[in-house]
Each structure stands twice: as structure tokens, then as C-alpha cells.
Amino acid sequence: MAAQRTLTECAAGSTEREDDTPTTERDLLDRAQAHAAERLAAEHFPSLPVDVIDWTVSHCVQRTAGATKYNPATDKITISLTWDAYDLQTWEQFSSTVRHELIHAWQYHEFGEADHGRTFARWTDTLDTTQYCKRFTSPNW
Numbered sequence: 001m002a003a004q005r006t007l008t009e010c011a012a013g014s015t016e017r018e019d020d021t022p023t024t025e026r027d028l029l030d031r032a033q034a035h036a037a038e039r040l041a042a043e044h045f046p047s048l049p050v051d052v053i054d055w056t057v058s059h060c061v062q063r064t065a066g067a068t069k070y071n072p073a074t075d076k077i078t079i080s081l082t083w084d085a086y087d088l089q090t091w092e093q094f095s096s097t098v099r100h101e102l103i104h105a106w107q108y109h110e111f112g113e114a115d116h117g118r119t120f121a122r123w124t125d126t127l128d129t130t131q132y133c134k135r136f137t138s139p140n141w
Contacts, residue, residue, distance in 0.1 A: 021091050025057040028086055032079075032098045040099060040127065045106045053105055054078040061085075065097040065133050068104035072112060077105045099129040 022028040033055055041050040058080045061067065065085035069078045079101045086094045103123045107114035114120070116131050124131050 022086075025083065028057060028081065028083070029055045031091065032081060032095075035095055035098050036102050040102055041106075044123070044126065045102070045109075048102075048106045048109050050102075050105075052077075056080045058082050059084070065089075065094065066101040068101045068108065068114065070108035070112070070114070075109075077108050079105060096129045097133060099127040100133055103127065103129070 020031075022031045033050070033053075036053070037050040041048050054076065056078060058067075059082075061080070061082045061084075065082050067080045069080070070076070071078075079098075081094075081097065081101075085097070103120055104114040106123075107119060111119075121131050123129075
């Protein structure tokens with residue numbers, strides 16, 4: 001029998017579905033951070049301080065599922081995930097984007113720059129992600 005939530009619980013808090021699929025921006029960010037910290041960084045990038053990465057959700061980006069930005073003046077790393085891209089995929093599909101962006105975060109942390117070159121490519125098989133993210137919409141030319 002499935003657990004039922006009260007109206008107060010529904011209105012007040014997490015709206016993750018029973019299958020653990022994030023349904024709100026906060027749920028998505030929490031799930032992405034946990035995925036990065038617990039399953040990836042600890043094993044593959046132990047020197048990457050995942051707890052100081054800023055995670056955001058974008059509603060403005062039109063074609064890419066995620067982006068990683070770096071401020072060399074402050075060493076601040078921000079991973080932005082695109083809600084529309086997530087909304088078109090399952091968590092299992094979208095988690096590849098999280099892994100892809102985490103590689104960029106590691107590159108920025110280690111080298112101060114990031115790209116899709118040889119250093120990036122050596123991690124794609126290990127982390128079960130792609131070297132280049134597929135665009136989730138076509139441009140309006």
C-alpha cells in the first residue's frame with residue numbers, strides 16, 4: 001500500500017513522487033547535489049569540494065541541458081541545470097547531464113579552465129555520460 005501524505009504535507013514540503021523523481025526545482029537541485037556528492041565526487045574527484053559548488057535551475061536557457069561557470073577571481077563554481085530539459089527527460093536520462101557538468105566543475109577546480117577535449121573525454125565512459133550534451137530543442141532561426 002502506498003503511503004499517503006496529508007494536505008499540509010503536500011502544501012508545505014517536498015513534492016518528490018513516490019518513485020523518487022524530482023518534481024520541483026528544489027527537489028531537482030537536492031537530487032543533483034546528492035548524486036554528485038555521494039555517488040561521483042567521493043569516488044572519482046575526491047579533491048573537488050562539491051559542498052561549495054552553487055547549484056541553480058535555469059528557465060532562460062533554450063538549448064543546453066546544463067552549464068558550468070567558473071569565476072577565477074573567487075574560485076566559485078556554479079552548475080546550472082535547465083528545467084525545460086529536465087522536464088522532457090526521466091531522472092535517469094537527466095542525471096547524465098549532472099555527471100557531464102561535474103566533470104567541468106572538476107576541470108575548473110583542477111586547471112582553472114574547462115573544455116570537451118582529451119581530459120574531459122577520459123571521464124565520459126567511467127561516469128556514463130557523453131562528451132557533448134545533446135541539445136534538447138532546435139534553435140529558432
